[in-house]
Amino acid sequence: MSNGTETINHALKGLAQVGEKDGRNHIITQASEHVAVLEVCKALEKCGCSVSYLPVDSEGLVSADAVEAAITSRTICISIMHSNNETGALQPIEEIVARARKAPHRIFVHCDASQSLGKLPLTVDSLGVDLLTIAGHKLYAPKGVGALYRRCTVPDLPAQIHGAGQESGRRASTENVIHIVGLGKACEIAKRDLAQTAQHMLAMRERLHAQLLKGLRTRSHLMRCNGPKDNRLPNTLSASFYKVEANTLLSEVSGSVAASAGAACHSDGVHMSHVLAAMGVSKDWAMGTCRFTVGKGSTAEEMDRAAATLAAAALRLMPREAQGGEAEPGQGEDMEEVKLTRFTHGMGCACKLRPQLLEQVLGP
Numbered sequence: 001m002s003n004g005t006e007t008i009n010h011a012l013k014g015l016a017q018v019g020e021k022d023g024r025n026h027i028i029t030q031a032s033e034h035v036a037v038l039e040v041c042k043a044l045e046k047c048g049c050s051v052s053y054l055p056v057d058s059e060g061l062v063s064a065d066a067v068e069a070a071i072t073s074r075t076i077c078i079s080i081m082h083s084n085n086e087t088g089a090l091q092p093i094e095e096i097v098a099r100a101r102k103a104p105h106r107i108f109v110h111c112d113a114s115q116s117l118g119k120l121p122l123t124v125d126s127l128g129v130d131l132l133t134i135a136g137h138k139l140y141a142p143k144g145v146g147a148l149y150r151r152c153t154v155p156d157l158p159a160q161i162h163g164a165g166q167e168s169g170r171r172a173s174t175e176n177v178i179h180i181v182g183l184g185k186a187c188e189i190a191k192r193d194l195a196q197t198a199q200h201m202l203a204m205r206e207r208l209h210a211q212l213l214k215g216l217r218t219r220s221h222l223m224r225c226n227g228p229k230d231n232r233l234p235n236t237l238s239a240s241f242y243k244v245e246a247n248t249l250l251s252e253v254s255g256s257v258a259a260s261a262g263a264a265c266h267s268d269g270v271h272m273s274h275v276l277a278a279m280g281v282s283k284d285w286a287m288g289t290c291r292f293t294v295g296k297g298s299t300a301e302e303m304d305r306a307a308a309t310l311a312a313a314a315l316r317l318m319p320r321e322a323q324g325g326e327a328e329p330g331q332g333e334d335m336e337e338v339k340l341t342r343f344t345h346g347m348g349c350a351c352k353l354r355p356q357l358l359e360q361v362l363g364p
Contacts, residue, residue, distance in 0.1 A: 001171065004114045004135030005036040007148035010171070011110045011131045012040045012079060014157025016049050019076030024105075026074040030054040030062040031278035034112060037079050038274075050074070059228045060089040060279050068099040075107050082113040082122070086262065086275045086291050087227030088236030097128035108154060114138050118190035119198055119233055130154045136179065141186035145179035197296045202234035204294040208303040209237055215311025222318060226281060226289065237292045238262070240281070241314045244288035252313045257306045262289025
């Protein structure tokens with residue numbers, strides 16, 4: 001398939017069509033799921049399906065008890081990700097599968113494992129899932145290729161792309177052979193180097209975290225991490241800087257650090273991540289959240305340099321009252337709301353400018 005998103009569409013829409021035959025049109029997922037799952041669920045709701053969006057705790061974890069309690073006689077599918085794409089939190093998939101198997105009727109379990117493959121040891125047999133999503137670019141395969149594992153006991157799912165009869169009629173379109181081979185080779189390398197890669201990623205992530213705290217000096221309490229302390233991916237660090245606009249912070253360091261913000265740009269302003277909102281993170285922390293991911297090629301020198309650059313920029317941007325004392329010259333300018341105007345409507349770029357300077361940039 002062309003990507004992880006397509007595999008999710010194929011799995012959930014296909015299962016909804018299978019369940020439609022006997023009136024089973026209920027799907028269970030959770031509030032901090034990837035938008036690829038959430039948006040498919042919203043689309044299915046418009047087609048008559050019902051969806052239970054389960055809450056998560058402050059670490060971003062869904063309870064297996066809550067999943068079991070949500071099961072009804074109409075439940076056809078449970079879709080829970082293996083690891084969160086923003087915080088790295090690892091969900092209790094094996095326990096969720098066990099609860100699903102206790103139901104008096106067959107419930108199919110789909111798991112988006114895009115973030116976990118190549119970073120953690122996992123197999124479909126150990127997880128027990130019926131369908132599993134793979135996204136190639138997450139494990140160093142080419143972009144634009146994905147795969148959907150389907151257990152043999154799962155009925156054939158109706159095609160979601162219609163045309164010729166490629167892939168035994170499951171997906172029309174000429175196969176992208178080069179990308180398929182690339183994904184296969186990437187999986188082979190990932191399996192071979194898994195232990196070494198995971199150990200290296202963990203060491204680099206922990207070094208980045210430690211160096212960030214060191215760079216913030218006496219104000220290290222103004223940074224905190226989101227998600228479980230240990231039960232998470234080895235490569236992911238979600239860090240929040242108190243009362244700092246993450247988009248502004250990343251704009252200031254864009255020449256040397258690449259990361260993503262926990263706030264998304266929309267036509268009417270900047271909104272906090274749905275993942276952080278589901279975890280109950282306050283706006284003062286959520287709007288200052290950055291996601292850092294390290295790779296197998298990351299070095300200690302890069303971690304040290306990135307942390308020093310980020311910490312210095314964060315200190316400049318922290319408001320005086322948050323610092324608990326007088327700011328150094330040029331630090332702690334009062335932050336204003338990002339203003340989206342007719343010049344920037346729908347572009348999502350205004351939040352990358354320092355809000356204080358936006359009017360000067362746009363002019364009269």
